[in-house]
Amino acid sequence: MDFETVIGLEVHAQLLTDTKIFCSCSTQFGAAPNSHACPVCLGMPGVLPVLNKKVVEYAMRMALATHCAINPQNVFARKNYFYPDLPKGYQISQYAYPLAEHGYIMIDTGEGSRKIGITRIHMEEDAGKLIHDDHNPASYVDLNRTGVPLIEIVGEPDIRSPEEAAEYLRRLHEILVYLDICDGNMEEGSFRCDANVSIRPRGQKEFGTRTELKNMNSFRNVQRGLEYEVRRQQYLVENGEKIVQETRLWDDAQGVTNPMRSKEEAHDYRYFPDPDLVPVVVDEAWVADIRAGMPELPQAKRERFVNDYQIPAYDAGVLTADKALAGYYEDVVKLCGKPKIASNWVMGDVMKFLNEDKKSIRECPVSAKSLADMIGLIEEGTISGKIAKEVIADMYATGRTPQEIIREKGLVQITDEGALAKTVAAIIEANPGQLADYRGGKEKLFGFFVGQVMKATQGKANPQMVNDLLKKMLALRQAQDDID
């Protein structure tokens, strides 16, 4: 049977504020357990939460970046349930009147660009962290994360494959990071995803029974988890079994999903407006103010790179995948004026070194100025592209300027034709066997001669000049012999 997959994703993104959403405790990750806690986030009786204005502003940025309509009035609500990571017995979230609704983002698929709807974006507080004791019937609770601001981005069930799901997440992640409102760290849980997935016979209008997947902490795991779940559901349907609506956890090590075992009762959250928090009214002036402060978004940057710098779409995609990398590249281009050559060096050697060291561009020892200088030195013929490979490795290792390295190592290209001609002549003299073979028709041996000249000059010879000289002198030998 031919099935269609239907996926809808819910993303929770931690906002990069200094303090929690309803109190002045720090949001810094990695502090001693329960050291960022106060009567408000501990849910003590009689306390009053007060909304952090920056949370609203950050959430509005995301709403605008995803083409959502911002509700002029939005209201916080209590979501009631009992769990030890939630000291108040309810989570403050938004329900009937969220911050923003009816947006979308564009994703690239095999069949071109596609629009994925965003149902809503709302603000809420994070819960604490539980650590389970492996040997005793106990769990340990750290409430530092309790009250850290989140936005939940609820997507429409518009996604049709696990691959598209991963692409959608990458795009959302990229936007959040570009907006400077989320650090996007999936391992630390700053960016989390739950997926609703179902299958239906192709052509059927109604959705099939869905399962909810949790615990996928990388883009790759989201894709793998969904691929597994789709296969599992197809197997059930094809064997006449029923799909049970349930929450399942992705097990990365085993590569399977399992039903979540939890003592949590059936969910009946009994949402109601939180009387402690007054409504948030967003007028047009405030929206305009946020819009005016929005940075360039990844999609726009990619298009600008292709148009202004005339680099391939592929290059633009790689260079804009990280905002800091895009900034670095633009600095190099501004300084050297060679966009495509700059792209080759940044995407090639620079990124290779950084990947090997698992470093980000922010930690790159080669400054944009140094890289631009090096490209300038190649362009003016001071060093060859081959030598530049050696120079940039040194620049990366030592953080020195290319000028310093070239001077110290004596790497300046030999462009003195007279001197080079002598070397070329000597090489030809020194290899009579190869010369005879070359003249006998083994034209591949031309490369041998080039190699020998390069070796003799420690790679400093201007390659074009070597080629020209060799061609000229080998032809000359031929002509002389023909006369003899």
Added chain:
Amino acid sequence: MKLSTADVEYVAKLARLEVSEAEKEKLTAQINDILRYIDQLNELDTMGVAPMSHAIAVTNAFREDRAAQSLEPGDALANAPDARGEFFRVPKVIE
């Protein structure tokens, strides 16, 4: 609208409340009294009146994003029924 004893049991369970049989009878009657009053209110025509979520007319009460001192280490745990080291300790929540 009339609530049954089963409804009361369900709500009590959601609120993690233990209620005796006698209390269930009493609570069912009391809650139904309250709901009868609500029914009376429902007789009013509220078409065109926006639902009210708050009793005061204040909006946009914000604080700036500036960190302040949290509780001193240990104080957060001072009232906890059970703690171990820097953590609250609770009965295990997963099997």
